[in-house]
Amino acid sequence: MQCxxxxxxxxxxxxxxxxxxxxxxxxxxxxxxxxxxPSCLELAEQQRALWGALDYLQPxxxxxxxxxxxxxxxxxxxPRGFFSWNWSWRxxxxxxxxxxxxxxxxxxxxxxxxxxxxxxxxxxxVNIEQVERALDDxxxxxxxxxxxxxxxxxxxxxx
Amino acid sequence: xxxxxxxxxxxxxxxxxxxxxTVVASLERDAELMLRVRDGDHASFGLLxxxxxxxxxxxxxxxxxxxxVAEELAQExxxxxxxxxxxxxxxxxxxxxxxxxxxxxxxxxxxxxxxEKYQESLDAQTDENAPRQVAxxxxxxxxxxxxxxxxxxxxxxxxxxPAKQRAAVTMHKYQEMEYSQIAGVLRCSESAVxxxxxxxxxxxxxxxxxxx
Numbered sequence: 140m141q142c143x144x145x146x147x148x149x150x151x152x153x154x155x156x157x158x159x160x161x162x163x164x165x166x167x168x169x170x171x172x173x174x175x176x177p178s179c180l181e182l183a184e185q186q187r188a189l190w191g192a193l194d195y196l197q198p199x200x201x202x203x204x205x206x207x208x209x210x211x212x213x214x215x216x217x218p219r220g221f222f223s224w225n226w227s228w229r230x231x232x233x234x235x236x237x238x239x240x241x242x243x244x245x246x247x248x249x250x251x252x253x254x255x256x257x258x259x260x261x262x263x264x265v266n267i268e269q270v271e272r273a274l275d276d277x278x279x280x281x282x283x284x285x286x287x288x289x290x291x292x293x294x295x296x297x298x
Numbered sequence: 299x300x301x302x303x304x305x306x307x308x309x310x311x312x313x314x315x316x317x318x319x320t321v322v323a324s325l326e327r328d329a330e331l332m333l334r335v336r337d338g339d340h341a342s343f344g345l346l347x348x349x350x351x352x353x354x355x356x357x358x359x360x361x362x363x364x365x366x367v368a369e370e371l372a373q374e375x376x377x378x379x380x381x382x383x384x385x386x387x388x389x390x391x392x393x394x395x396x397x398x399x400x401x402x403x404x405x406x407x408x409x410x411x412x413x414e415k416y417q418e419s420l421d422a423q424t425d426e427n428a429p430r431q432v433a434x435x436x437x438x439x440x441x442x443x444x445x446x447x448x449x450x451x452x453x454x455x456x457x458x459x460p461a462k463q464r465a466a467v468t469m470h471k472y473q474e475m476e477y478s479q480i481a482g483v484l485r486c487s488e489s490a491v492x493x494x495x496x497x498x499x500x501x502x503x504x505x506x507x508x509x510x
Contacts, residue, residue: 150493150496151492153499154495154496158471186499186503188507188509189499189502190471193456193467193471193472195448195452196449196452198352198355199359201351201369202369205351205355205373208373209373209376209377212373212377213377216380
């Protein structure tokens, strides 16, 4: 067997030996190799020792209320429905309803008030009619000759 | 030259095949449960939590080395799983997806330097909890102290590893994940995982050689 430390797969072999995950055949072959390769033996033993030392880091017990806290967070995170969301708004509901009714009444009655002609417009209409009427009167008077300037009497016919 | 040690008993290949088949079945079960959660079955979420709560918290504990922080991050992991239930598609292994979320949160926590403010409590926690972790009624006080010191050294050695190497070692050593699954979690190639692990174990061997 070629020295694993000189091959690309050497690291993998070393880690697998430390973790005891080699197949029995592969491990036997590696062990045979190590009996004649002090550097591989030293590294492999260090890796196994490390593997054992890492076992000192054992996890601590999980808090008893872990699930309870998680479910509380999930419940908080849920998109809430209208009624459950508005529980705190319940006392203000009558006031909100009254405001809505007032706004609705204002919107319904508003357009009727707007349809009434404003005094300014009315005044403007009257003025136009008056002007037109006055112009008609003037035309009529012109046709009748009323108000026409009389011709100067005997202005030079005697001479 | 050191003395040759005989081989220890190894599980037979048949046993490993059976174990792998069990693992495959459990993976399919996870995906099935998650699909049920998607369909509104909250009890299935409880089952998923029951199955993966321990591994996720233990993984996070070894990453951040603080139990309270590990549990807080684990809560966030399961909350994210629950939030994602509607968009869940079983395209990857459920555990790969779960550990990806956990690793992402742990790496962010480490990167953001949040561990600094917990350093004081970590030291206190170490002194307080270390003997309990290895407590054994058959051990003498002296042995317990020795174990506590060893634990402290292991913790410090792991803590000095770069975050990604720490994640790879934690998944490989404690979660017994395959290279391919670690690669899936870390979103890198298998050869990159092997490289990460080799460098990590090399550093740890150098730091912890005296414990052998």
